[in-house]
Structure formats: C-alpha cells, structure tokens
Amino acid sequence: MIREIEEKIADIDAEMAKLSGSDQGASRLRYAQLVRDRSELLEACRDLSAGDKVYVARHAGRPGTADFINALITDFFECKGDRLCREDPSILGGVGFYHGLPVTVIGHRKGKDLQENMACNFGMPSPEGYRKAQRLMKQAEQFHRPIITFVDTPGAYPGLEAEAHGQGEAIASSLALMSSLTVPVISVIIGEGGSGGALALAVANKVLMLENAVYSVLSPEGFASILWKDSGRAGEAADVMKLTADDLLELDVIDQIIPEPLGGAHQNPAAVFSAVDRALYISLQQLLKLRSPAAHRYQKFRDMGLRYTVEARKDRT
Amino acid sequence: MNHIFLQRRAKLEQLQRQRGLREKAGVKRPEASVFEQCPACGAAVAKRDLARSLYVCPECGQHHKIGAYLRLSMLLDPHTFQELDEHLCSTDPLSFPNYEEKLAGLRHKTGLTEGVVTARGKINGRSVVAAVLDSSFLMGSMGIAVGEKITRAVEYAMRQKLPLIIFSASGGARMQEGILSLMQMAKTSAALDRFRSSGGLYISVFTHPTTGGVTASFASLGDYTLAEPGALIGFAGPRVIEQTIGQKLPEGFQSAEYLEEHGFVDQIVPRSRMRDVISQLLRLHQKGGKLHDS
Numbered sequence: 001m002i003r004e005i006e007e008k009i010a011d012i013d014a015e016m017a018k019l020s021g022s023d024q025g026a027s028r029l030r031y032a033q034l035v036r037d038r039s040e041l042l043e044a045c046r047d048l049s050a051g052d053k054v055y056v057a058r059h060a061g062r063p064g065t066a067d068f069i070n071a072l073i074t075d076f077f078e079c080k081g082d083r084l085c086r087e088d089p090s091i092l093g094g095v096g097f098y099h100g101l102p103v104t105v106i107g108h109r110k111g112k113d114l115q116e117n118m119a120c121n122f123g124m125p126s127p128e129g130y131r132k133a134q135r136l137m138k139q140a141e142q143f144h145r146p147i148i149t150f151v152d153t154p155g156a157y158p159g160l161e162a163e164a165h166g167q168g169e170a171i172a173s174s175l176a177l178m179s180s181l182t183v184p185v186i187s188v189i190i191g192e193g194g195s196g197g198a199l200a201l202a203v204a205n206k207v208l209m210l211e212n213a214v215y216s217v218l219s220p221e222g223f224a225s226i227l228w229k230d231s232g233r234a235g236e237a238a239d240v241m242k243l244t245a246d247d248l249l250e251l252d253v254i255d256q257i258i259p260e261p262l263g264g265a266h267q268n269p270a271a272v273f274s275a276v277d278r279a280l281y282i283s284l285q286q287l288l289k290l291r292s293p294a295a296h297r298y299q300k301f302r303d304m305g306l307r308y309t310v311e312a313r314k315d316r317t
Numbered sequence: 318m319n320h321i322f323l324q325r326r327a328k329l330e331q332l333q334r335q336r337g338l339r340e341k342a343g344v345k346r347p348e349a350s351v352f353e354q355c356p357a358c359g360a361a362v363a364k365r366d367l368a369r370s371l372y373v374c375p376e377c378g379q380h381h382k383i384g385a386y387l388r389l390s391m392l393l394d395p396h397t398f399q400e401l402d403e404h405l406c407s408t409d410p411l412s413f414p415n416y417e418e419k420l421a422g423l424r425h426k427t428g429l430t431e432g433v434v435t436a437r438g439k440i441n442g443r444s445v446v447a448a449v450l451d452s453s454f455l456m457g458s459m460g461i462a463v464g465e466k467i468t469r470a471v472e473y474a475m476r477q478k479l480p481l482i483i484f485s486a487s488g489g490a491r492m493q494e495g496i497l498s499l500m501q502m503a504k505t506s507a508a509l510d511r512f513r514s515s516g517g518l519y520i521s522v523f524t525h526p527t528t529g530g531v532t533a534s535f536a537s538l539g540d541y542t543l544a545e546p547g548a549l550i551g552f553a554g555p556r557v558i559e560q561t562i563g564q565k566l567p568e569g570f571q572s573a574e575y576l577e578e579h580g581f582v583d584q585i586v587p588r589s590r591m592r593d594v595i596s597q598l599l600r601l602h603q604k605g606g607k608l609h610d611s
Contacts, residue, residue: 158553
C-alpha cells in the first residue's frame with residue numbers, strides 16, 4: 001500500500017515543483033488542490049502494516065546515522081579503523097558533544113548514494129566494523145563517556161571474508177563487552193534492526209525506537225526462506241514476526257517509541273531529529289544518575305522472554 | 318505404577334494403529350537392519366561397531382551427529398549425571414501457527430523437553446557443569462528456554478565455583494520465537510562475561526553443525542575452544558553465503574579445520590579423545606598449583 005502512496009506523492013511533488021514558480025490563478029488553484037491531495041495521501045499512512053513499515057524502514061531517503069550525528073552532535077571527531085587490519089565504513093563511530101557532554105557515538109552506516117552504498121556495503125558490517133566499535137566502546141569506558149548507538153542494518157555481512165575473519169566471534173565478543181560496560185549506553189533503532197548484526201550495537205540500558213523502524217531475529221525474507229522455503233512470503237513473515245515498535249514495546253525488548261511524521265521519517269527529517277533529541281536527552285539524564293549502569297543493563301537483558309517459559313513435566317506433553 | 322502401565326499400553330496401541338495404517342497404505346516397514354549407512358562415505362557399518370567407535374565411521378572418520386544424553390554419557394563419569402532445569406520449556410510468544418503442536422510432537426519423538434540438556438556431573442572425579450545442545454530438537458535452535466537453561470547453567474557454575482563445558486550444535490536463533498530468541502544471544506553472552514570476571518573456566522566445544530546466533534554468542538566465548546573434526550562452524554549458513562556472493566564455496570570452507578587455520582579454535586579433538594582432553598584442561602586449572610622441590 002505504502003508503495004503506491006509514495007509514488008503518488010512523488011508525482012505530486014514533481015508537479016508542485018513545476019507550478020511553484022507560476023503566478024497564474026489557475027496554477028495557484030491547482031497548487032492548493034495538490035497540497036490537499038498530498039495531505040490526504042499522508043493521512044492514509046496512519047495505520048501502516050508491518051510489511052509497510054519494513055518498506056519505510058528501508059527507504060533510501062530515510063535519515064541515517066550520519067544525519068543524526070550531523071543534527072545532534074557538535075564537534076564530531078570520527079575515529080576509523082579496528083587497529084588490527086582494516087577500516088570498515090559500514091560502522092561509523094567517533095566522539096563529540098551532545099548538549100555539551102562528551103559522548104561516544106557509534107552507528108551503522110548505509111550511505112546516501114550508490115557509490116556510498118557500495119563503500120558501506122549497504123550497512124552490512126564485517127567483523128572489522130564490530131571490532132572498531134568495541135575499540136571505541138572501551139575508549140568511552142576509559143574516559144567515562146556515555147555511549148549512544150544508532151542501529152540501522154540489514155544484518156552482519158554474510159560473506160566469505162567475513163566468515164574467515166570471524167563474524168561470529170566479533171558479534172559474540174561485542175555482546176559480552178557491551179553487557180559489562182561501566183558507562184551508560186543508549187541505543188536508538190532508527191531503521192532496520194536486522195538480527196545479530198543489529199544486536200551487536202544494541203545491548204543498551206535504554207533502547208529507543210523510531211515508530212516505523214523494525215527490529216527482528218532475521219529479515220522477513222530470511223525468515224520466510226528458512227521456515228517456509230519461500231522468501232516471496234516476506235510480507236506474511238513480517239506480520240507474524242512481531243517486528244514493529246508497538247510489538248517490541250509489548251515484549252519489553254524496547255523501552256520507548258519515538259513518533260515519526262506521517263508517511264515516515266523521510267517526509268520531515270527535522271521533526272524526527274528534534275523528537276529523537278528530546279527522547280535522548282531525557283533518557284541520558286536518567287541514566288547518568290545510575291550508580292551501576294552495568295548491573296542495570298545486565299538485569300534488563302537477564303529477564304528477557306522469561307515470561308514465555310514454563311516448567312512443564314515431560315509426561316504431560 | 319498403574320499410570321505407567323496405562324501409558325505404555327496407550328503407546329503400544331498407537332504403534333499398532335500406525336503399523337495398520339502403513340500396511341493399508343502399502344508402505345513397507347523398513348527391514349530392521351543391523352547395519353547403518355555412513356552419510357559421508359556410504360559405507361555400511363554394523364550398528365554395534367558404530368556404537369563402539371562412539372558413532373565415528375570406522376571407514377572415513379566422519380563424526381556422526383549424536384544426541385545430548387548420549388554425549389553426556391560419553392563425557393561424564395558413570396552415575397554422576399544430575400540434570401538441571403529439565404522441565405523448563407518455551408511457550409509461544411509469537412502465537413506462531415502450529416508451533417506448540419510441533420514442540421509437543423518433538424518432545425514425544427525425541428524424549429527431550431528442549432534443544433539443550435544441562436547437567437552437573439563429574440569428569441574423572443572432578444565436578445563440572447555441562448550443557449549439550451541437541452540438533453534433533455528443531456536444529457538445536459536457541460529459543461527462550463534454551464537461552465534460559467544455558468544462562469542458569471552458567472549462573473549455577475558461578476555460584477558453585479565449577480568449570481563449565483558447553484557442546485554446541487545449532488542452526489542459530491529459533492525463528493518461531495522471533496526477537497526474543499535474538500535476545501538470548503545477549504543474555505547468554507552477558508552471563509558468560511560475568512562468569513569470566515568471577516574467574517570461572519569455560520570450555521566451548523563446537524560440534525557439527527554450529528551456525529548463526531549460537532556461533533555469534535556463547536559458543537565463541539570460550540576460554541578454550543575445541544571442535545570435533547569436520548564440524549561445520551560459521552555465522553552465516555553456506556547456502557546464504559553462496560546466494561550473497563553468487564559463487565560456489567571452496568571445499569572445506571567453514572569446517573573445523575578451516576576455523577583452526579584462521580585462528581578461532583584452539584584444537585580439533587576427535588571424539589575418542591574429547592573426555593581426556595577436557596580432563597587435561599580441568600587438571601591444568603586445578604587450584605593451588607605449586608612449584609615442586611627440585
């Protein structure tokens with residue numbers, strides 16, 4: 001559904017751009033009509049299905065980690081490289097001020113155009129990316145800086161070299177490291193939260209999530225392919241997987257939903273930046289008061305899913 | 318007692334009914350064979366010989382998949398096995414179609430309650446905590462119960478100050494329990510990190526096959542990492558990688574030997590030596606080591 005709406009909006013935007021120079025009465029009338037049509041179309045985006053949200057979360061115009069850093073962080077200093085063998089641009093990290101407080105910021109980077117997409121491997125990190133993230137997290141701990149992460153990845157890269165360099169080990173050690181960091185950690189799921197590659201930046205004291213972002217055990221395509229041997233049933237998979245912000249709040253996987261403008265974050269990035277800013281600011285204020293951020297984080301993840309277990313006796317089954 | 322007899326009779330009747338159905342459908346019962354074909358080399362091996370060789374093919378050395386209880390019987394001293402949390406199982410967080418029926422069926426078929434068995438026992442007289450994943454239960458996938466049982470085993474080992482041994486065999490996170498399966502990766506890794514800081518010893522053993530969320534969490538966090546020969550070990554499965562890169566994978570890619578070569582495994586240990594090697598590591602971590610008088 002959202003695809004057609006997007007196409008219509010794109011047509012309207014194109015026509016509006018053409019008309020905007022003109023001063024004739026007829027075109028002014030047409031322009032007003034277009035404005036009404038546009039807001040009506042957006043109105044239809046009020047109840048997006050899970051599949052629609054997957055589409056919005058992957059939208060090429062959706063603000064990414066670099067945009068959030070630009071909008072919210074001042075004096076940003078990017079740190080590159082894992083100090084072992086390589087720089088992986090699919091993870092962007094560095095240091096900067098957030099409202100005057102030095103913080104470490106790390107996030108997945110997809111890139112804005114095809115060239116950047118290729119350089120960033122479409123936001124699918126290699127082990128070197130996770131090792132760079134670990135390096136920056138340890139550095140944050142050393143200098144007592146809170147950590148903010150932005151999560152936006154289809155998943156860790158499933159490639160030959162990534163396997164040879166220990167993708168599994170890199171994610172596992174990231175999870176272990178994040179769980180014990182002595183500084184506060186806030187994660188914001190801003191787009192796609194795909195599988196272990198997303199979780200490796202999201203073991204946080206607070207997990208915030210944009211309204212139309214998704215976060216799941218695997219991509220809907222992968223899920224459908226594993227369970228039904230048919231990746232074409234991704235839409236159906238999205239419906240059953242509980243990957244929307246509402247579902248995840250109910251499962252206690254996330255702590256807070258940050259609202260987006262109608263039609264998605266790309267319709268009005270500035271509004272999204274300020275909403276994320278407000279949520280981040282309040283969360284950070286709370287977390288800075290924690291005596292032991294590590295203990296708080298441990299407990300949060302320790303209990304995940306516990307209410308979906310039972311003590312069943314074998315002979316009853 | 319009566320209850321057990323009734324249950325047995327019910328099961329017998331069910332089996333008779335099934336056989337009747339099969340005969341009606343013209344399906345022949347497979348001849349009860351004393352031989353088993355090796356899936357790797359195709360050799361017909363007498364079942365008795367296979368059991369004697371710990372289910373390693375005497376012809377080609379292929380390590381066959383074995384169940385969790387069998388594995389524990391090979392690892393632990395006789396009569397020392399005490400199962401932990403044996404009744405813990407997952408419910409159905411996604412209300413996934415037919416999932417509960419599937420779990421019930423698997424429990425019946427495999428005799429397991431979940432994809433992992435955790436236990437306390439002894440190896441050459443030394444107490445340990447062991448967890449063994451079983452690939453016959455939904456590919457040993459990690460759902461909430463598997464994550465919880467492993468976490469409790471880690472916590473138990475930490476409280477009791479015992480070494481921990483985990484044998485992995487898993488397709489990764491359990492799809493049918495969705496995001497909460499993913500969260501078990503964080504939970505188990507966090508528990509192991511605490512265990513490590515408390516000075517605990519953790520030996521991780523990769524067995525065939527271990528992929529996905531299990532490779533990307535507790536299985537890769539061992540103080541010592543062992544693997545059975547020929548085991549497939551990886552993050553992404555081979556099919557996914559082939560699709561991604563659009564070419565065939567080289568021979569031996571993601572094998573235990575490949576991982577050893579790339580620096581992710583300390584040693585490859587054949588099944589016949591596994592207990593001895595683990596016992597050696599336990600001995601090396603005995604408290605109170607002293608320099609002998611010369």
